Structures are given as C-alpha cells and as structure tokens.
Amino acid sequence: MPDYPKTSRNRVRRLPARASYDAKVIYEIIDEAPLCHIAFSEEGQPFVIPALHGRLGDQLFIHGAPASRLLQHIVADHPVSLAFTVLDGLVLARSIFHHSVNYRSAVVFGRGRVVERDDEKLRALEAISEHLLPGRWAEARAPSRAELDATKVVAIAIESASAKMRSGPPSDDKEDYALPVWAGVLPLALRMLEPIGDLRQAPDTPLPGYVRVLMSPCS
Amino acid sequence: MPDYPKTSRNRVRRLPARASYDAKVIYEIIDEAPLCHIAFSEEGQPFVIPALHGRLGDQLFIHGAPASRLLQHIVADHPVSLAFTVLDGLVLARSIFHHSVNYRSAVVFGRGRVVERDDEKLRALEAISEHLLPGRWAEARAPSRAELDATKVVAIAIESASAKMRSGPPSDDKEDYALPVWAGVLPLALRMLEPIGDLRQAPDTPLPGYVRVLMSPCS
Numbered sequence: 158m159p160d161y162p163k164t165s166r167n168r169v170r171r172l173p174a175r176a177s178y179d180a181k182v183i184y185e186i187i188d189e190a191p192l193c194h195i196a197f198s199e200e201g202q203p204f205v206i207p208a209l210h211g212r213l214g215d216q217l218f219i220h221g222a223p224a225s226r227l228l229q230h231i232v233a234d235h236p237v238s239l240a241f242t243v244l245d246g247l248v249l250a251r252s253i254f255h256h257s258v259n260y261r262s263a264v265v266f267g268r269g270r271v272v273e274r275d276d277e278k279l280r281a282l283e284a285i286s287e288h289l290l291p292g293r294w295a296e297a298r299a300p301s302r303a304e305l306d307a308t309k310v311v312a313i314a315i316e317s318a319s320a321k322m323r324s325g326p327p328s329d330d331k332e333d334y335a336l337p338v339w340a341g342v343l344p345l346a347l348r349m350l351e352p353i354g355d356l357r358q359a360p361d362t363p364l365p366g367y368v369r370v371l372m373s374p375c376s
Numbered sequence: 377m378p379d380y381p382k383t384s385r386n387r388v389r390r391l392p393a394r395a396s397y398d399a400k401v402i403y404e405i406i407d408e409a410p411l412c413h414i415a416f417s418e419e420g421q422p423f424v425i426p427a428l429h430g431r432l433g434d435q436l437f438i439h440g441a442p443a444s445r446l447l448q449h450i451v452a453d454h455p456v457s458l459a460f461t462v463l464d465g466l467v468l469a470r471s472i473f474h475h476s477v478n479y480r481s482a483v484v485f486g487r488g489r490v491v492e493r494d495d496e497k498l499r500a501l502e503a504i505s506e507h508l509l510p511g512r513w514a515e516a517r518a519p520s521r522a523e524l525d526a527t528k529v530v531a532i533a534i535e536s537a538s539a540k541m542r543s544g545p546p547s548d549d550k551e552d553y554a555l556p557v558w559a560g561v562l563p564l565a566l567r568m569l570e571p572i573g574d575l576r577q578a579p580d581t582p583l584p585g586y587v588r589v590l591m592s593p594c595s
Contacts, residue, residue, distance in 0.1 A: 170445050191564075202417075205457045252517040256508075296557055337581065339577070341571055342574075343568050343571050348565060348567045353563065354559070357545075374593045
C-alpha cells in the first residue's frame with residue numbers, strides 16, 4: 158500500500174521521527190482503536206464527538222440516527238478530521254520532564270457521503286459490527302427493512318492521513334540514571350472483564366466462541 | 377456544583393435522556409479518561425489530536441513543546457472543543473440493530489491561554505502527571521529551570537460542557553427475546569499489564585507502592 162502524500166494538512170510537525178504516512182500502518186491503528194473521535198467545524202466553532210467506526214479499504218463508515226447533527230453535517234460536503242488512538246502504556250522516566258506515554262495514533266482527513274444502496278449499507282454495518290466484535294454479525298438477527306431505513310450510514314473516503322507513535326523504554330538525561338527512582342513502562346491494554354449475561358435469557362445459553370476467545374486473566 | 381447551561385453548542389440532541397450537564401458528572405469523566413481529543417479549526421478545516429490532560433477546578437491543562445501547532449493555535453484565542461471518552465463495555469443484543477456500547481463521554485468547549493507564572497505552571501504539570509499516575513510527581517526528579525522553559529502549558533477554562541452515557545443490559549424488541557442468541561454485556565476496562573522495569577537501573581529497585589496498587593489479575 159502506498160504512503161499518503163505529506164501536505165500542510167497531515168504533516169507531523171512535532172517529533173517527525175515518530176510519524177508515518179504508510180497506509181498499512183494507518184489502517185492497523187484504525188482497526189485496533191475501538192472507537193474514533195470525529196471533529197467538524199460549524200461557523201468557526203469546532204466540535205468533537207466519539208463514534209464507532211468500521212473500515213473497508215480506504216472507506217471509513219459511521220452510523221447513527223438520520224437526525225444526527227454530526228451525520229447531517231458530514232454529508233453536507235464539509236471537511237472532517239478523525240482521530241484513532243491506542244494507548245499502550247505509561248513511560249516512567251527518572252525525571253518528570255522525560256515521562257511519556259507509549260501510543261499509536263492516526264489522524265485522517267476526508268469528506269462524507271450518505272451510503273444509499275442497501276447492499277453497501279449492509280456491508281458497512283457489518284464492518285462496524287465486526288470491527289467491535291468479530292463473529293457477532295453472523296449470529297445476531299440481521300437488520301429488518303424498517304431498521305435499515307432507520308439507520309443512516311455515512312462513508313468517509315480517506316483523502317489524507319498520518320500516524321504517530323511511541324514505543325519502548327524511557328530515555329533519561331545521563332546524570333539522572335543514578336537516581337534511585339524506579340523507571341520503566343507500565344503497559345496498558347483494554348481488556349474484557351467477566352461477561353454479564355442478560356437475565357432475560359435461558360440461564361444455560363452458552364457463551365459464544367467469539368466471546369470466549371476474548372477471555373484473559375482479567376475476565 | 378452547578379449545571380452547565382444548555383445552549384445550542386452543548387445541547388445533546390440525540391437520545392437526550394442519556395445526557396447530563398452536571399459539572400460533577402462531567403469532571404468525573406474528565407478525570408477518569410486517560411487522555412482527551414482536542415479539536416480546532418483553521419480556515420474551516422477541522423483538526424483533531426489526542427493529548428494528555430490535567431484538571432484543577434474548571435481549568436483544563438495541556439502541555440507540549442513551545443513550537444506545537446496545536447498549542448500555538450489554542451492560545452491565539454480560537455475556540456476549541458475537547459472530548460473525554462471512557463468505553464465501559466460492549467452491549468450485545470439479540471438483534472444487530474439494538475447492539476450498543478456502554479460508555480461515559482464528556483464534550484467541553486472553551487478557549488486557551490498560556491500559563492506564564494512558574495507556580496501555576498508547576499501546579500498544572502503536577503495535575504497532568506498525577507492524573508496519569510497518582511504518586512509519581514513526588515518521587516520523580518522535578519523539572520529544572522531549563523526544562524520548565526522548554527515546556528509550554530496551556531489552560532482552557534471550561535465555558536460550556538455536556539456529558540452523555542449509557543449503562544446496563546441490552547434492550548431488545550419483544551419478539552426477539554425468544555431467539556437463541558447469547559445476549560448481555562462484555563465489560564471493558566483499561567488495565568495495567570506486567571510492569572517492564574528499565575534495564576538501566578539496579579535490578580533490585582523496588583516497584584513503587586503507587587504502581588503496585590494498580591496490579592490486577594491482568595498484571
């Protein structure tokens with residue numbers, strides 16, 4: 158996959174060594190982030206709103222109610238920016254100044270269009286669903302005609318994007334390494350805790366395999 | 377603490393029953409979110425960038441390098457919007473349509489100013505540090521004169537804000553409760569995994585108490 162060209166819009170100015178314009182790197186961050194933050198601007202006033210997303214190739218999909226201000230704004234040919242952020246850990250240096258976080262983030266620029274055709278709409282909803290929980294789409298009841306009509310789906314083609322990331326141990330000033338302060342990385346991860354079955358189902362309803370694979374020492 | 381007045385800027389239009397304008401609720405979300413997303417607009421082009429934050433009362437603090445485009449923009453008296461989002465779980469309904477997420481989010485509006493005075497700057501940096509890892513500020517080496525000068529701190533007074541949240545089990549259509557599909561909530565939480573000590577320290581350097589309290593079954 159190609160790089161996104163560097164322009165004044167997507168060029169990373171601070172710490173450019175941490176930047177990437179590689180579509181593959183950017184897509185991986187988009188796919189790993191459970192949600193995104195969408196920014197739009199109305200008469201100079203910026204707004205930022207969290208949203209769930211799906212991705213197919215260079216198309217991002219967002220869904221919501223037809224009356225959603227965000228979705229109405231996006232499809233009125235306004236530019237939007239989306240951020241996808243994964244926090245990987247806290248970086249504890251000996252000095253406050255060198256403290257940092259390990260992270261991977263992508264910032265995307267584009268414009269939206271309404272997804273009108275049923276087949277693309279279903280593929281987009283499947284992408285959003287499978288992004289959150291792979292395997293769920295095939296098991297849950299599919300959207301009815303009325304539900305599909307009550308759902309607005311917006312596609313945003315990625316026009317421009319960049320990624321920025323940090324990984325690895327802290328980096329301290331030479332003279333600080335002698336300080337008796339614990340230094341290192343505290344890895345962070347979003348983990349599934351013990352599933353809570355809905356009380357309104359048969360108590361022996363088995364936990365699906367696509368949920369069991371998410372079990373960890375935290376669950 | 378009072379409510380933030382509802383205006384066209386902060387009023388939650390979709391599912392207003394999930395909204396809150398209570399400063400206490402909003403502050404709790406801000407304090408729990410490990411990072412925020414800041415949106416700003418330049419000549420109609422929105423940008424959104426992740427950032428670490430601290431809060432003291434109704435003042436939010438962001439820091440970075442003096443050359444940061446974001447910080448330079450914020451302090452030029454431009455309006456900004458910040459989002460703070462905590463993802464609490466996936467809500468699995470019997471139908472795709474009723475799938476949802478449990479979450480708490482706050483959206484804030486304000487304008488920034490540079491924090492010039494050393495005492496306020498240090499309090500702001502302490503707030504950012506203690507927000508990420510309570511207890512760390514007192515142990516790590518404090519910022520030197522040169523480090524303080526190389527750090528720009530911006531304060532954003534919260535002018536307007538709102539929160540939106542969902543919790544609890546899925547809600548399905550009456551006729552779907554009979555479907556043999558596991559339904560419930562998959563709780564999610566950001567957890568610390570096993571700490572990784574920096575190799576450049578004495579191997580017997582003890583893990584600080586303020587890190588040990590973050591240990592969980594995942595660590």
